Amino acid sequence: MQPINATLCSPSDFMGWRSLSRDFLNRQVEANTIHWSIQEPDILYTPQSERILPNASSPLKIPRFFGRLMSAVFASSLPDRFDRLYRALEHIQTHGEPSTKDLQDFKQVAAEVRTQILALRNTFPENRILDWQIIRTDYPPQLIDSQIGPLGRLRTAPWILLSDARTLCWDGQDYRIGPALTDTPLSDADLVSHAQQTATATRANAHWHGLGTVHVTPTDHDTCQVQSLPALRSLAVDCSFCDLCHHATRTVFGEGSQEARLLFVGEQPGDQEDLQGRPFVGPAGQLFDRALQEAGGDRHEAWISNAVKHFKFVRKGNRRIHQKPGSAEVHACAPWVAAERRILSPKVTVMLGVTGASALLGRPVTVSRERSRLFTLEDGSIGLVTVHPSYLLRLPDDDAKTREYIKFVADLRMAISALA
Structure with a gap:
């Protein structure tokens, strides 16, 4: 079979990965023929954009608990996570259930991601501090983006999150996404203003739909x-x-x-x-x-x-x-x-x-x-x-x-x- 290039728009493109994976599974494309890559389109950070993805229905019934593990693996730093996740689906398609090895490996990765998510959330000040807060982090963009919804619920007052790959702005009502800041002004006020100008993608940009939120369900x-x-x-x-x-x-x-x-x-x-x-x-x-x-x-x-x-x-x-x-x-x-x-x-x-x-x-x-x-x-x-x-x-x-x-x-x- 000819090699297939599967291109995602960002490291956080869970919807793109899921849509392509469903299409591949329906066509019975083998994992070893797929080359997963990331290529950011020019319209990735525009306020609005449309996107066309394969519209294949899911051929599998994935256990809910395993779906949660998969979301966590997607948010991890594993360099081969796209391939490993597709291979896990391929195994379910063939055998009807996840493999024991995938279960063990994914649980371990999910535990590490859970720890990182809680550490990221811990850096956010209480809501009684009403002015703009600047949070700096070195976590990978896919982990940060998996927390956009939870972070907005955690801190309703406005904040800016800065990393080497991402700028997030939450104004208390909604979020906007942008690339990393290349220039860092000295004052916090200038930094907030600069970040707001940099983060231009809104919910109306289809490339940021379905980011694969990772929930940390407490016990x-x-x-x-x-x-x-x-x-x-x-x-x-x-x-x-x-x-x-x-x-x-x-x-x-x-x-x-x-x-x-x-x-x-x-x-x-x-x-x-x-x-x-x-x-x-x-x-x-x-x-x-x-x-x-x-x-x-x-x-x-x-x-x-x-x-x-x-x-x-x-x-x-x-x-x-x-x-x-x-x-x-x-x-x-x-x-x-x-x-x-x-x-x-x-x-x-x-x-x-x-x-x-x-x-x-x-x-x-x-x-x-x-x-x-x-x-x-x-x-x-x-x-x-x-x-x-x-x-x-x-x-x-x-x-x-x-x-x-x-x-x-x-x-x-x-x-x-x-x-x-």
Whole structure:
């Protein structure tokens, strides 16, 4: 059989590789006749472009777990990864299942890629830092591009990612892709401007469709092993412990000081939290900030989190209406809060509302009966139950709101005094 040249538009061209591979498999083209190469077209970084690829249907049923391994191998630095992946498909076509050797090899490569992805995510600052952030990395472009979606969910505030092969710009809404910067201006402001001019390819450029996102699906075991809050946040991006992950925009992880001795645990993110990727930034969060300040506290010195990390809602027209999380969702999310408490080892934990209190105490809680008193938690630290600030917003009249707000501030003051 005559040699076949299979040309991809970039090292990240998963869609191109998949389309060509399906076509080759349908035509029963042998792996040893295919020469895989990369040739960047002139229109690779234009804002818009079309692309014609073979439209062959998939001749194979690939096990889902093996498909995930293949995505990770594609994002790896293996020089022969295109060929090895095609040979794996060829084996499935002949034998009906992946080979034992492919399984072993791909699992090892996927583990290495997973470690690299988490390390890349760890370099991204929290969303409370609102100005443009510049992240430099030396990871290969295919690994970087496999994380474009997750990185946008991880950090909603704007960022620029620079590598030897790629420039990525995220403006808080969407991303643009460009080649590596050849000139590096001295000031950060000039660098951001230069990067924005360089990264010109948008989602409308078909050469950047289907990049083969690699998800790092966490397990309970992972949450028990992580030793830092940034690493835990990086892992939580792909949380799928319950079905809420399929509807919410992103995981909303805790934020604050990594040296915090005071931990606040609420119920779940709301609409604004889900959009901004930060806990307690909506109307209830603004009321909480004001009350905490009046009590003598500082949000930046505490750690603010929720018992459930995804927004549960129902749609009503264009609005997303908050829904109380169920016990199954609270239980599924428990490893995240447990890991936050293990890493922080706070002296005082304030439970805001029924869900936050029940999640931490592991039993039904009546807030009106248990609020406004300090008690000892199982680990020997101090706990305090109070209302959730959203409760204050729902009160029917101004007098009731004033009375309850004063009590809420007093509860927060009690928790802060317990730190001494």
